[in-house]
Amino acid sequence: MDKDKFVTAVKIISRKYYTKERKASPFEILVHGILSTRTKDTTTFPAQKRLLSIADTPEKIVKLPTKEIEKLIYPVGFFRVKAKLLKRACNLLITKFDSKVPSNKSDLMQIPGVGEKVASLVLEWGFNLPYIAVDTHVNRISQRLGIVPEGTKPAKTEAVLESILSPNLRISTNYSFVRFGREVCRPVSPQCGICPVYKYCGFKLKSKYAKRMLEMK
Numbered sequence: 079m080d081k082d083k084f085v086t087a088v089k090i091i092s093r094k095y096y097t098k099e100r101k102a103s104p105f106e107i108l109v110h111g112i113l114s115t116r117t118k119d120t121t122t123f124p125a126q127k128r129l130l131s132i133a134d135t136p137e138k139i140v141k142l143p144t145k146e147i148e149k150l151i152y153p154v155g156f157f158r159v160k161a162k163l164l165k166r167a168c169n170l171l172i173t174k175f176d177s178k179v180p181s182n183k184s185d186l187m188q189i190p191g192v193g194e195k196v197a198s199l200v201l202e203w204g205f206n207l208p209y210i211a212v213d214t215h216v217n218r219i220s221q222r223l224g225i226v227p228e229g230t231k232p233a234k235t236e237a238v239l240e241s242i243l244s245p246n247l248r249i250s251t252n253y254s255f256v257r258f259g260r261e262v263c264r265p266v267s268p269q270c271g272i273c274p275v276y277k278y279c280g281f282k283l284k285s286k287y288a289k290r291m292l293e294m295k
């Protein structure tokens with residue numbers, strides 16, 4: 079796919095699906111990121127809400143018994159491991175970062191449970207910095223649009239997107255792609271028939287999916 083077409087598609091998706099009125103703090107995004115690994119959003123968000131309604135600071139989470147954290151975040155994947163990671167992450171925030179979530183990647187990646195994707199997510203969503211968290215939605219849509227080949231690993235996709243997109247577009251990419259990926263470019267049965275970037279998309283099955291939508295009307 080040519081880069082200009084891809085940038086045009088990203089601009090259209092951002093205009094339609096990005097909103098600046100997000101209210102989550104960097105700490106909430108960090109908790110979300112740690113819980114979200116290998117877990118669907120529909121499980122992660124309620125679990126995060128249950129936990130943060132009881133303990134919304136590193137100090138409060140550290141004071142909770144691990145068993146209680148496990149109960150609050152169940153059924154996220156690996157909930158026992160993640161309960162321990164959360165406590166260790168909060169401990170480190172208190173002892174090393176004055177209870178604040180750091181706003182740079184190298185510090186973030188010292189925190190237990192935080193890898194490239196979660197660090198980028200915190201920087202992008204929590205601090206509005208030009209990073210792109212390549213989760214399953216961002217990777218799938220990038221592949222379907224055709225800017226990276228099928229089967230590309232997230233780290234490679236991230237490098238390609240960062241080399242092409244302006245800082246302003248990077249800030250909105252994860253958020254807008256996640257919404258677009260839930261509503262239109264779904265993992266199964268993408269809604270190609272109503273897709274605002276249909277003409278820029280390189281997905282070879284797009285006309286089949288568009289036709290299927292017409293037939294179902």
Ligand code: SF4
Pocket residue numbers: 222223262263264268269270273274275276279280281284287
């Ligand atoms: S045309 Fe289909 S596959 Fe391509 S971006 Fe739109 S919904 Fe996704």
